[in-house]
Amino acid sequence: MEVEWYMKKRQQQGIHALYNKDPIAADRLLWGREADPLTRRGFLKRSSLMTMAAVLGSGIPFAHFMPQGLIPAALAQSDEPFSIEGKEGLVVLNDRPLNAETPAHLLDDDITPARHMFIRNNGVPPEQESIDPETWTLEISGEACLTPTTFTIAELKERFETHSYQLMIECGGNGRSEFAPGASGNQWTTGAVACPRFTGVRLRDVLEACGVAEDAVYIGYYGADTNISVGSDKPPISRGVPMSKALEDESLIAWAMNDEDIPWYNGYPLRLAIGGWPASVAGKWLNRIVIRNQKHDGPKMAPPSYSVPKHSVAPGTEVAEEDFETIESMPIKSLITFPRSGVQHPLDQPLEVRGHAWAGDLAVNDVQVSIDFGATWQSASLSDAPNRLAWQRFISEVTFPEPGYYEVWARAVDSDGRSQPMVVPGWNPKGYLNNACHRIAVQVA
Ligand SMILES: Nc1nc2c(c(=O)[nH]1)N[C@H]1C(S)=C(S)[C@@H](COP(=O)(O)O)O[C@H]1N2
Ligand SMILES: [Mo]
Numbered sequence: 368m369e370v371e372w373y374m375k376k377r378q379q380q381g382i383h384a385l386y387n388k389d390p391i392a393a394d395r396l397l398w399g400r401e402a403d404p405l406t407r408r409g410f411l412k413r414s415s416l417m418t419m420a421a422v423l424g425s426g427i428p429f430a431h432f433m434p435q436g437l438i439p440a441a442l443a444q445s446d447e448p449f450s451i452e453g454k455e456g457l458v459v460l461n462d463r464p465l466n467a468e469t470p471a472h473l474l475d476d477d478i479t480p481a482r483h484m485f486i487r488n489n490g491v492p493p494e495q496e497s498i499d500p501e502t503w504t505l506e507i508s509g510e511a512c513l514t515p516t517t518f519t520i521a522e523l524k525e526r527f528e529t530h531s532y533q534l535m536i537e538c539g540g541n542g543r544s545e546f547a548p549g550a551s552g553n554q555w556t557t558g559a560v561a562c563p564r565f566t567g568v569r570l571r572d573v574l575e576a577c578g579v580a581e582d583a584v585y586i587g588y589y590g591a592d593t594n595i596s597v598g599s600d601k602p603p604i605s606r607g608v609p610m611s612k613a614l615e616d617e618s619l620i621a622w623a624m625n626d627e628d629i630p631w632y633n634g635y636p637l638r639l640a641i642g643g644w645p646a647s648v649a650g651k652w653l654n655r656i657v658i659r660n661q662k663h664d665g666p667k668m669a670p671p672s673y674s675v676p677k678h679s680v681a682p683g684t685e686v687a688e689e690d691f692e693t694i695e696s697m698p699i700k701s702l703i704t705f706p707r708s709g710v711q712h713p714l715d716q717p718l719e720v721r722g723h724a725w726a727g728d729l730a731v732n733d734v735q736v737s738i739d740f741g742a743t744w745q746s747a748s749l750s751d752a753p754n755r756l757a758w759q760r761f762i763s764e765v766t767f768p769e770p771g772y773y774e775v776w777a778r779a780v781d782s783d784g785r786s787q788p789m790v791v792p793g794w795n796p797k798g799y800l801n802n803a804c805h806r807i808a809v810q811v812a
Contacts, residue, residue: 453630455482460553464488464595464603465632468558471805472707475721477753477760478533479561481625486632487538487559489667490603493591493652500628500636505620509587509657513578520622520637526576527568532617533757534642535725536561536649539673539694542801545791548683550798557702557805562723562758565640567621570656571614579610579658586613587663588639588650605665606673607657608641608648612695617642617756620653642756643727645673645694645799668693675795682794696727699787700802701734701761701779708807717766718809723758724749724779733780734761738773738809741789747777767811776806 451457457467467486474483500520508515518526538559540552553559574586587607594603612618621629621640629635634651641649647667657663667673670691676684677692701724712718724731730752735744747763767773780786791803 453482454486457485458558460555464490466553468555469561471557471702471704474560474702475704478625479563481563481627481630484561484563484630484633485559487646488592490592490595492631495631498636503636505637505653506655507573507577508655509659511580511583511660512658513580516577523568523573523620527572529566530569530619531564531566532619532642532754533562533564534617534640535756535758536642536646537697539645539647539799540797542803543798545801545803546794546798550796552798560702563624565619565621566623566626567619567640569616570618570620570639573620574613574658580660582660583610583658584661585609585659585663587657587659587665588653589655590650590652591654592652602666604647604667606647606668607663607665608644612641612644617754643696645697647673671797673799675799679793686796694799698800698802699726699731699779699781699785700724701777701787702805703775703777703807706807711810711812714767714770714811717764719762719764720775721760721762722777724761725758726781730782731759731779732782735778736763736765737776738765738767740774741776770811773809773811774806775809776804778804
């Protein structure tokens with residue numbers, strides 16, 4: 368897809384021929400800037416798949432057949448695995464825009480470390496070198512804002528109380544790869560989820576200081592990233608939440624993650640941190656919040672984006688715009704983070720199984736584990752969340768009756784009594800909200 372799109376753009380702009388002669392010049396025309404010289408580490412940062420040609424020293428005649436994300440053998444000869452700076456073990460799903468997910472066994476920490484936090488970019492992030500946290504500003508405005516005000520980060524820190532919360536950040540499309548028929552978009556498996564600890568000021572305190580008009584119903588965010596389509600000045604994404612969610616204690620304007628600067632890929636130097644809803648509401652590289660007297664209408668607010676059919680539909684059904692509703696709280700879900708799927712385990716020892724469970728705006732009441740394909744279940748021990756909207760740790764111990772192939776399944780139940788489905792739930796056109804049980808393979812010998 369990405370490659371096809373790129374080829375089409377090149378043709379449209381009449382620079383196709385130039386590309387084969389001078390890929391760097393072609394890239395400058397296409398992207399408005401020169402791509403970084405390609406290094407194994409650097410190329411995912413800013414340059415296009417096709418700039419590989421520049422480093423290879425010639426064009427790639429069959430580029431249109433090259434699988435997306437393929438690293439040319441000429442560049443792939445070091446033992447070092449291909450990596451994203453500051454991230455470890457993430458699986459790249461798309462390089463323009465960059466999208467990368469975290470394998471389940473790398474999400475075992477109670478608090479997700481920055482190096483294991485997934486990346487979901489809809490556009491091109493602001494250049495890292497151009498970001499100065501000293502001069503970065505956040506504007507609060509909109510038709511339902513009484514006193515529009517612009518703050519520096521220092522002013523936010525000075526004027527408002529600082530709070531920290533661990534918050535669930537899960538992409539609405541996490542699990543999309545399992546839907547049939549498939550939906551377009553990043554083919555997330557289980558790894559578009561994280562629960563780091565954010566520090567900042569309450570969105571509520573800042574909004575109230577700027578005057579929330581009586582007719583306010585929604586907020587919307589804008590960030591400093593730009594559209595991936597050449598020449599478009601439309602923001603890649605601008606979403607928001609109803610006032611009731613915006614005014615919750617845990618909704619933060621954050622400048623720190625796990626007591627450090629937020630990683631560049633995750634929104635440095637300022638982002639919204641709003642837990643329990645599709646993470647698309649948590650605006651990165653945040654520079655403006657609008658208080659709206661109507662539902663926010665920025666890019667990716669309208670159906671089918673982050674929306675599901677109001678009533679369930681048969682797989683493959685076309686759904687009319689008015690039959691969609693915007694996703695709000697995310698559904699109950701769990702993830703087995705230890706052991707890693709495929710592990711070999713000795714028969715004579717019990718196996719500790721652990722992971723996390725979360726339930727959108729609700730709490731998790733129970734997690735159960737099965738080793739017999741769901742015939743019987745045992746309750747795991749479940750910790751309370753460190754705060755509302757954070758995941759909860761579960762730990763269980765299982766013993767196996769005889770050698771062979773087993774699967775460990777986990778299923779969580781929320782505080783309203785709803786549990787996870789065993790199979791992929793309600794098909795929807797964009798492949799959102801797959802909260803089917805997670806399972807891992809165990810070989811017992
Ligand atoms: N400005 C901006 N904010 C954004 C996005 C984006 O592309 N641009 N992506 C959103 C989506 S869809 C998700 S799932 C989360 C991902 O956060 P992360 O990349 O820090 O994991 O950021 C959200 N905030
Ligand atoms: Mo997302």
